[in-house]
Amino acid sequence: MSQTETNRRLITELQSRGLRLLDESAGAPSRRGGAGPSDHKAVQINGQTVMVPVHSRSAAVSPFEAGASGANGAVQLTRDGAHVGDIRFPEAPRFYGLQTLDGVPYWKIAQLHGTDVLATTVLQTCVRYGRRDTSCQFCAIGESLAAGRTINRKLPEHLAEVARAAVRMDGVRHMVMTTGTPNFTDRGAALLCESAFAVRAAVDIPIQAQCEPPDDPVWFDRLKAAGVDSLGMHLEAVTPEVRARIMPGKAEADVEQYMAAFADAVAVFGRGQVSTYILAGLGDSASAILETSERLIALGVYPFVVPFVPVGGTPLAEHPPPDAAFMRSILQPLGRMLAEAGLRARDIKAGCGRCGACSSLSTYED
Structure with a gap:
């Protein structure tokens, strides 16, 4: 499977399953309620920014978890405990x-x-x-x-x-x-x-x-x-x-x-x-x-x-x-x-x- 297809599948699944956050304060604040992408947080995956659910009920039981931020801003993304890559959270403007x-x-x-x-x-x-x-x-x-x-x-x-x-x-x-x-x-x-x-x-x-x-x-x-x-x-x-x-x-x-x-x-x-x-x-x-x-x-x-x-x-x-x-x-x-x-x-x-x-x-x- 190509890297493009791997990224595509990962983003699609993350947006369906949601993401559990070990450190909710990392990066720009998530959004709750409102008229736009609500209960989401901006996540950068291989340079692409996507909005991923983090406050929904499905996110609370998601197999995906974001660990603590490292020194360079990279965050380990795991699926059922297995490392699948690094992500980043855009900083607050x-x-x-x-x-x-x-x-x-x-x-x-x-x-x-x-x-x-x-x-x-x-x-x-x-x-x-x-x-x-x-x-x-x-x-x-x-x-x-x-x-x-x-x-x-x-x-x-x-x-x-x-x-x-x-x-x-x-x-x-x-x-x-x-x-x-x-x-x-x-x-x-x-x-x-x-x-x-x-x-x-x-x-x-x-x-x-x-x-x-x-x-x-x-x-x-x-x-x-x-x-x-x-x-x-x-x-x-x-x-x-x-x-x-x-x-x-x-x-x-x-x-x-x-x-x-x-x-x-x-x-x-x-x-x-x-x-x-x-x-x-x-x-x-x-x-x-x-x-x-x-x-x-x-x-x-x-x-x-x-x-x-x-x-x-x-x-x-x-x-x-x-x-x-x-x-x-x-x-x-x-x-x-x-x-x-x-x-x-x-x-x-x-x-x-x-x-x-x-x-x-x-x-x-x-």
Whole structure:
């Protein structure tokens, strides 16, 4: 087996099984709750940075364990007690030590994901979150807010201040702006426009915005004009029965409505600059995910398929993650489909697909 295939299999299995930490304080802080890769920690494996679950129930019983950090920063990774290689944990960024003039720590406004992407949830609440009969069952957007690890509304001027510092001090190369859904019209696009405009006025950094499909496609032009380079609109699940069970409110917009919005967005942002998250392991079959991905690729949309990770404090906290074999059955053919279509993670200007840390998908593109 080649070294590339060995690394690919190791990353896929780590992201499915999780990792036990002997020293949780090593490297940059892990994340609990929130709207992004939650209950994860950034890990560097042979130079590639990936997000690995460390706080999930499956991680607590994972065969993988990270030992204590050595003098050179290397950490021994073992599987069932046998050494399988060395890993590293990226250091906490320097901008985390700063705060705004009115006393808000920068890390409560935006956080480092992977090693070079700044991520923020512009609005940390959602119109559906308070009711479990409408909320997305996997979502933990309110958990980090309730724990005091973030603030509800990130002001445009604060986002600009933090982005400028992250680029200058830590070499951040692109930025992700997501949001809870504040209404059923623009669905957060207006907030994202004013936030992106402020950041781009302060620093030259590519931005991905993420929201549900707005009610009027004119918002795609407005987002582009505000400085957004790429757009994410996330399906999460692809079959009607799974969507209705897992995200009863969001599923009111069916897959066909998303497909129409994707086509409109690609016309504005360009082929390969529109993407969607698909969470494997929620009940969709591998064939259903691949069939939907084929449609997305034909539209010029990048389907970023990631393994579902159960997050504490959500109704799916006990839901098992997908195993590595299931993930490989999707990622291997999907990587080939993307390569043949000329849609590659490295060509996305900004965002989750370009970062690629939450899935081993990009390793299957080559």
